[in-house]
Amino acid sequence: MNLYVFAAGVQYLTAMGVIFLNPDFMIREETVFGPIFSRRLGSSLGINLLPEKGKICNFDCIYCECGWNRDGRNDTVLPTAEKVRTDLERMLIKLAKEGTPVDSITFSGDGEPTLNPEFPQIIDDTLRLRNQYYPQAKVSVLSNATRVHIPAVFNALRKVDNPIMKIDAPTNELIAKINMPAPGYDIARVIEALKQFEGNFVLQTCMLRGNGFDSSAPDVILPMMDIVRLLKPREWMVYTIDRATPMQGLEKFSPQEMKALVQPVIDEGFTKVQIKGAVEDN
Numbered sequence: 001m002n003l004y005v006f007a008a009g010v011q012y013l014t015a016m017g018v019i020f021l022n023p024d025f026m027i028r029e030e031t032v033f034g035p036i037f038s039r040r041l042g043s044s045l046g047i048n049l050l051p052e053k054g055k056i057c058n059f060d061c062i063y064c065e066c067g068w069n070r071d072g073r074n075d076t077v078l079p080t081a082e083k084v085r086t087d088l089e090r091m092l093i094k095l096a097k098e099g100t101p102v103d104s105i106t107f108s109g110d111g112e113p114t115l116n117p118e119f120p121q122i123i124d125d126t127l128r129l130r131n132q133y134y135p136q137a138k139v140s141v142l143s144n145a146t147r148v149h150i151p152a153v154f155n156a157l158r159k160v161d162n163p164i165m166k167i168d169a170p171t172n173e174l175i176a177k178i179n180m181p182a183p184g185y186d187i188a189r190v191i192e193a194l195k196q197f198e199g200n201f202v203l204q205t206c207m208l209r210g211n212g213f214d215s216s217a218p219d220v221i222l223p224m225m226d227i228v229r230l231l232k233p234r235e236w237m238v239y240t241i242d243r244a245t246p247m248q249g250l251e252k253f254s255p256q257e258m259k260a261l262v263q264p265v266i267d268e269g270f271t272k273v274q275i276k277g278a279v280e281d282n
Contacts, residue, residue, distance in 0.1 A: 023076050031079045032087040033109075035095070040237055040275045041104040041140055041162070045091065047084065047114035047126065048109025051075035057104055059113035060180040061168075062211050062247040066110050071246075079119040085125045092133040102134050106160070107141040115146045120156040127159060138162050142204070146185060148193035157201075163195060164202040164237065169213070170223035175211040178206075194231050203233040207240050210250035221261050228265055238262055239276040253277070 030052050038044040050056045055072025057064075066072065079087075081112065088105075095102060102259060105126060109114040123139075129138055140162035147153045148165065157163040169175045172187050194201065205224065207215035228236055238261075240252040255277035259266070266273050 031084055032088075032091045035100065035102055036121055038104070038106070039242070040239065040274065041106055041138075043101050043103045044106045044140075045095070045102045045104070045137075047088065047105065047107045047113075047122075048178075049079060049084065049107060049113040049119065049122065050109050050111040050112075052079075055110045056115055057144075058115065058146055058182040059120050059129060059173075060111065060126075061142050061206075062180065062213075063206060063208060063241045063245045063250055065243040065245070068246045072110065078116050081121045081125060084122050085129070088126060089129055096133050100135045101238070103163060104138045104140045105130055105134070106139075107143075112144055112146065113141060114143055114150075114153050116156075120152050123156040123159055140164055142166070144179070144181075145179065145194060148196070149189055154193065154196055158197070162202055163197065163200075164204050165233075166204045167191075167224070167227060168205075168206050168215075169220055170227055171219075172221060175212065177211050178208070191227060191231065197231075197233075199232040199234055201233050202235045202237055203228060203231065204237040204239070207238060207253045207261070208250050209253075215253065216257070216261055224245055225262065225265050229268075229270060235272045235274060236262070236265070237274045237276070242277075 031048055033046045033048065035043045035045040051072070052075065054075030055066050055069055056076065056078075057069055060069045062127070113119065123141075126139055130139055138161035141157060141160050142164050143157070143166065145165040145167065148157065167187070167190065168178050170187065171184065175181060175185065175187060205215075209215070213220075238258050240258065241250055255275050258275050258277065262273055262275070
């Protein structure tokens, strides 16, 4: 049995790959936070474009470390482009003086970052500040890809180094089990919108078991690989749960299991595949 500490005074136990959550605990982030170590991006300085004490998202993923959407409605204030610019510049100046490395300036936080109406302006400001203070750092956006069909959002995403777009399952029915999207979601529209990148993006997929969903099931993994073949992303990030989740009883995958599942794509040499297990499994 392994012991994890996710916040001061809060402890979680995992056994047999099943991760349990204290339902009163949810991760919340300031507008600019970190840098923290990311399994996928290295030393990552985070930017949260959603409420600092709440959550706004058009997905309600069963594995989201920020908890259920219903538990994050106490704060609906979105940071303005001016606040993000001011907070980010202050942090970059501080980190540069300290000699702290930053590999990625990463838009993540408490929900879907592209829901912030000033997202395009914030991307422009961030790129300018990155170039001024940390020109070697990448700018990354973790998104569920639901708004890529909007021209202003796509144009902003196309400017960043790492547009990391999520697809966890290949059909609307399966996505309803793992991501529980807001009404109107359509995987076909998402795939069509992602074609605009012409392969210059990173596809991200979380693998897990639970709630009647299994990433290793043939009706999940086989069409997922077909989506990879169709979109030809420059990289496919395959990972599993590593933190507390709002739904109890979810099971993670080992790196060996995930590699075996995506081996056909690897054998084809079709795309770079990055496989990240839970911290203790890597």
